[in-house]
Amino acid sequence: MASVTQYAGDGRHTTSYYAASANRTELRDPLRGSQEFDVCVVGAGFSGISTALHLAEKGHNVAVVEGARIGWGASGRNGGQIVNGLNASLQTIRRRYGQDTASFVAGMVMEGGDIIRERVATYDIKCDLKPTNVFTAVTSAHMRELEERLALWRGYGIETQEMIGKDRIRDYVGTDFYAGGMIDHAGGHMHPLNLVLGEADAFESQGGTIFEMSMVESVELDGARPRITTKEGSITCRTLVLCGNAYLGHVVRELEPRVMPVSTQVMATEPLGEDVAARLLPTDTCIEDIRYILDYYRLSADKRLLFGGGTVYGGADPADIESKLRKNMDRVFPELASVKIEYAWSGNFALSFSRVPQMGRLNDNVYFAHGYSGHGVTGSHTFGRILAEAINGDRSRFDVFEKVPWIPFPGGRMFRVPYSVVGSWYYGLRDRLGI
Numbered sequence: 001m002a003s004v005t006q007y008a009g010d011g012r013h014t015t016s017y018y019a020a021s022a023n024r025t026e027l028r029d030p031l032r033g034s035q036e037f038d039v040c041v042v043g044a045g046f047s048g049i050s051t052a053l054h055l056a057e058k059g060h061n062v063a064v065v066e067g068a069r070i071g072w073g074a075s076g077r078n079g080g081q082i083v084n085g086l087n088a089s090l091q092t093i094r095r096r097y098g099q100d101t102a103s104f105v106a107g108m109v110m111e112g113g114d115i116i117r118e119r120v121a122t123y124d125i126k127c128d129l130k131p132t133n134v135f136t137a138v139t140s141a142h143m144r145e146l147e148e149r150l151a152l153w154r155g156y157g158i159e160t161q162e163m164i165g166k167d168r169i170r171d172y173v174g175t176d177f178y179a180g181g182m183i184d185h186a187g188g189h190m191h192p193l194n195l196v197l198g199e200a201d202a203f204e205s206q207g208g209t210i211f212e213m214s215m216v217e218s219v220e221l222d223g224a225r226p227r228i229t230t231k232e233g234s235i236t237c238r239t240l241v242l243c244g245n246a247y248l249g250h251v252v253r254e255l256e257p258r259v260m261p262v263s264t265q266v267m268a269t270e271p272l273g274e275d276v277a278a279r280l281l282p283t284d285t286c287i288e289d290i291r292y293i294l295d296y297y298r299l300s301a302d303k304r305l306l307f308g309g310g311t312v313y314g315g316a317d318p319a320d321i322e323s324k325l326r327k328n329m330d331r332v333f334p335e336l337a338s339v340k341i342e343y344a345w346s347g348n349f350a351l352s353f354s355r356v357p358q359m360g361r362l363n364d365n366v367y368f369a370h371g372y373s374g375h376g377v378t379g380s381h382t383f384g385r386i387l388a389e390a391i392n393g394d395r396s397r398f399d400v401f402e403k404v405p406w407i408p409f410p411g412g413r414m415f416r417v418p419y420s421v422v423g424s425w426y427y428g429l430r431d432r433l434g435i
Helices: 045-059 090-097 099-106 109-122 139-157 192-203 274-278 321-332 378-389 395-403 412-433
Strands: 031-044 061-067 130-137 163-165 180-189 209-210 218-220 227-229 232-243 261-271 286-289 295-299 304-311 341-351 359-365 366-370
Touching: 031 045, 031 090, 045 061, 045 378, 061 192, 090 099, 090 139, 099 286, 099 395, 109 180, 109 378, 139 163, 139 180, 180 286, 192 209, 232 378, 232 412, 261 321, 261 412, 286 321, 295 321, 304 321, 321 341, 359 378, 359 395, 366 378, 378 395
Parallel strands: 031 061, 031 232, 061 209, 130 286, 232 366
Antiparallel strands: 130 180, 163 180, 218 227, 227 232, 261 304, 261 341, 286 295, 295 304, 359 366
């Protein structure tokens, strides 16, 4: 295997359920020698592969450079849920940036899920794609929040959501823990690592090139043709796209302070069997509650419960993931108290202070996208399409996002973690008090 990378150990996938059940494990060659491409994309997660596939379909000569394995970061570790919308609500976006921006965002919040379904159908990607997700309310205050969200989205013409009270919530999740919830019939869930691996195969089928185990050590942004350098090679290109997100590290100093890495954790039970699985999640949907520090869970294809939650600001991995999540799972599903946990893993997403993803340029031919703030499965697919549109000559949608102001973290890099921790304590207390 290629040389050890700075951020990814030896570059192999984490010991997750997804890695253990991945469709493809063959290692692509690293980047060697000096090469030239029309477009070079740094990062083989959802953002990078989505951008690259859209461009390859348009006939561009595209290379993707990945420091570890395809989907090594958040794209191959996340909860696998198709959650429509951004972390920041449409109401927040309207208040901060105006009605025109809110209307623009509302017109694209369903697009990422549609792209995923299109990709799966077009390229026959085997990723256990299933429909529908449910947002659950723990308190009556949460129910009011969901009702307001539904009314707001319907005001923008989005009609895929439906409220369900306590009398119906058990049709979807076998617990008395919730006060009710809201279905999104346009949501869904899937095996995220197999999705990005399938999209990578699709990209290669369109003539694209992927280099794995090729950590970018330097980026030259000046001049008409940007250049990236790895330990064994380099690429000079007409257009460079930076999609490293939480794992871009210190390579591009201009982007480093814009986002903060935050880790979240997931664990997988042993297979539960058909009967237990049907009691827990009768419709095989995925669940996400709406607390500030939330739980999210779903069934895998082999009837394990994949249960996630928790946050660690700054991106550190907890010493004991199972103990961190187990009490939450047992509180929702007491009957699982004696069930064995077979996999537990952690991964980082990139948090922006505004909770709105960022897309822009460092100069005329260097693009970036990052900061999905925990909603990257759908957002990254949409942003990949918008980046490709801009590179292909249509910057109408890109220009809207490029103009959205970047808000720095209070206190800068030194104090952004303690500031965020204090904020999480405050909102966590509100959740516990039901306000």
